[in-house]
Amino acid sequence: MNKSIKRLPDGEFAILKTIWQLPAPTTSAQIMAKLGQSNHWKPQTLLTVLARLTEKGFLESVRKGRERQYTALISEEEYLEVETSDFLKRCSGHSMGGLVKTLFSSNSLSEHELDELRSLLNKES
Known part of the structure; x- marks a missing residue:
């Protein structure tokens, strides 16, 4: 990055x-x-x-x-990586878990999005 x-x-x-x-x-x-x-x-x-x-x-x-x-001169992926990192730092103290907890507790995630998140977590394991 x-x-x-x-x-x-x-x-x-x-x-x-x-x-x-x-x-x-x-x-x-x-x-x-x-x-x-x-x-x-x-x-x-x-x-x-x-x-x-x-x-x-x-x-x-x-x-x-x-x-x-x-x-x-910069790809969309490079820029979005910086944006995401900055967002996490500002909103969740750089904690992905904190962000996910907030999204989950506020019912901001649809069933489809939860399935996508589960799939991503299973790939990383």
Whole structure:
């Protein structure tokens, strides 16, 4: 796990998540199209967020003709590993057992999710 990865604000994470869903490299026009009609992003705002993600080291930006192409420098799995670790640290004192107890006691887990959890625990044993 890359310890230098910092947690992103929700808006930046939403854009990075969209980029992970597109073939690399991608353009701001392709990102806007993927976000769809109901998105709240204006083109200039998107460009600002893409510049921030590039400055933070999450994206590589290369000019090709009149447009820029963006490539993610961190995988979704790497980022989510950091997010999960940070979440556990903040909410459960770094205890996976504490988190599971909280989810279980609040009835937050469906039967299907409990079955998935049992399956994962059986694989690890």
